[in-house]
Amino acid sequence: MAQDLRQAITSVAGRPGPLLSAYLSVNADIPENQRRAYLVRLRDAMNDEGVPEGLQQRVREYTEDETHPGARTLAIFAEEDGLFEIYRLQVDVPESFRWGDPYVAPLMLALDEYEPYGAAVLDAERFRYFVVSPLSTAHGDEEMKANGFREVNVHPSEPYPRGGGSTDLDPAGRKHQSNIHTFYKELAGLTRDVTFREGVQRLILAGPRERTAEFRRTLPNDLQERVVAEEHVDLGAPEGELLDRLEAVRERAEHEREKELLDKIRESGVRGLDETVAALQEENRVYHLAALWELEADIRWCDNDQLAIHDVSSEECPFCGRKTRLRTLTDVLIDLAAARGARLDFVLGEDENTETLRDEFGGIAGLTRF
Ligand SMILES: [Zn+2]
Numbered sequence: 001m002a003q004d005l006r007q008a009i010t011s012v013a014g015r016p017g018p019l020l021s022a023y024l025s026v027n028a029d030i031p032e033n034q035r036r037a038y039l040v041r042l043r044d045a046m047n048d049e050g051v052p053e054g055l056q057q058r059v060r061e062y063t064e065d066e067t068h069p070g071a072r073t074l075a076i077f078a079e080e081d082g083l084f085e086i087y088r089l090q091v092d093v094p095e096s097f098r099w100g101d102p103y104v105a106p107l108m109l110a111l112d113e114y115e116p117y118g119a120a121v122l123d124a125e126r127f128r129y130f131v132v133s134p135l136s137t138a139h140g141d142e143e144m145k146a147n148g149f150r151e152v153n154v155h156p157s158e159p160y161p162r163g164g165g166s167t168d169l170d171p172a173g174r175k176h177q178s179n180i181h182t183f184y185k186e187l188a189g190l191t192r193d194v195t196f197r198e199g200v201q202r203l204i205l206a207g208p209r210e211r212t213a214e215f216r217r218t219l220p221n222d223l224q225e226r227v228v229a230e231e232h233v234d235l236g237a238p239e240g241e242l243l244d245r246l247e248a249v250r251e252r253a254e255h256e257r258e259k260e261l262l263d264k265i266r267e268s269g270v271r272g273l274d275e276t277v278a279a280l281q282e283e284n285r286v287y288h289l290a291a292l293w294e295l296e297a298d299i300r301w302c303d304n305d306q307l308a309i310h311d312v313s314s315e316e317c318p319f320c321g322r323k324t325r326l327r328t329l330t331d332v333l334i335d336l337a338a339a340r341g342a343r344l345d346f347v348l349g350e351d352e353n354t355e356t357l358r359d360e361f362g363g364i365a366g367l368t369r370f
C-alpha cells in the first residue's frame with residue numbers, strides 16, 4: 001500500500017505544473033483548528049499564492065463539505081484541469097501551500113518517518129487486529145474507524161467462539177487453557193503474517209492483562225521484538241472507547257520513541273541550528289533529525305544550489321553568486337532532509353521532549369553516523 005502511494009507521489013512530483021500543493025492541518029486537537037478555522041487559512045493561502053479562482057472554488061467546496069476530515073493533515077494536489085487528489089494523513093505535517101511546481105517532500109517524509117502501528121486486541125475467545133499508518137486508507141471490505149485505525153480481518157481456521165455472541169457455544173468452563181493456547185498459537189502465526197504484510201513496525205497488545213501476557217509469550221521472537229506496549233482493556237467496552245485507548249497508547253509509545261531519539265542525540269549527535277545544518281548539508285552525516293514543530297526562524301536559501309546559506313544577511317550566494325531568498329527554516333529542513341535521505345521527526349506539544357529540544361538543543365538536533 002505504501003508502495004502504491006509512493007508511486008502516486010512520484011507521478012505527482014513529475015508533473016510540470018502549475019499545480020496546488022497544500023498541506024492543511026485539520027487536527028481537531030490543535031487549538032488553532034477550532035471551529036474549522038483551517039478553512040479560512042486555506043482560503044487566504046490560496047489567495048496569497050495566486051491559485052486560479054475556479055480551482056480555489058473546487059478545493060473550497062471539497063474541504064467545506066467535509067465536516068469531519070478524519071485526519072490530522074489533508075495533503076491536496078490539484079491542477080486547473082486534471083489532477084485532483086487529496087490524501088488523509090494521520091500525522092501532523094507543517095502547514096504549507098504552494099502554487100507552481102509540485103511540492104511532495106513533506107509527504108515523502110511523513111511516509112518515511114511515521115511507522116505503522118498494529119494493535120492486537122484479544123481475550124480468551126475474541127481477536128481483532130487494527131492498523132494505523134500515516135496514510136490509512138481502507139480497502140476491500142475494511143472500514144475506516146476513529147483515529148485513523150482500520151480493522152484487518154484475521155480468520156483462524158478453528159471455529160472458536162469469536163465476538164458474535166453465538167448462543168450454541170458453551171460458557172467459559174468448557175474452554176480449557178489448552179484450547180486457548182491452541183487458539184493463541186494459530187493467532188500468533190496469523191498476526192505475524194498480517195504484521196509483516198502491513199509493514200507494521202510497532203505492535204500494541206490489548207486485552208485482559210493475563211491474556212495479553214500469555215499471547216505475547218506465544219508470539220515468534222521477531223514479532224515479540226515489535227511489541228511496544230501491553231494495555232489492559234475490556235473488550236466489552238464500546239468500540240469508540242477502545243480505539244481512543246489504543247490511540248492514547250500509540251501516542252505514549254511515540255513519546256517514548258522521541259525521548260529515546262533525544263537521549264541518543266545527547267550521546268552522539270549535533271545540536272543547534274548552525275551545527276545541525278552543517279552536519280546535514282555539508283558533511284552529510286545526519287540520518288535522523290528532530291525539530292520543534294514551532295520553529296519560528298527564517299534562513300537564507302539558494303535555489304540554484306539547493307543549499308542553505310549560513311549567513312542570514314548574504315543576499316548573494318557565496319557559491320554561485322546568484323540571489324538568495326529567505327525561507328522558513330521548517331521548509332528548508334524538509335527539503336534538505338528529503339534530499340539527504342534523513343528522517344525528520346517534528347516534536348510538537350508541550351512536554352519534556354519539547355522542553356529538551358528547545359532548552360537543551362536549541363530547537364533542532366540530529367543523530368549522526370560518525
Ligand atoms: Zn548558489
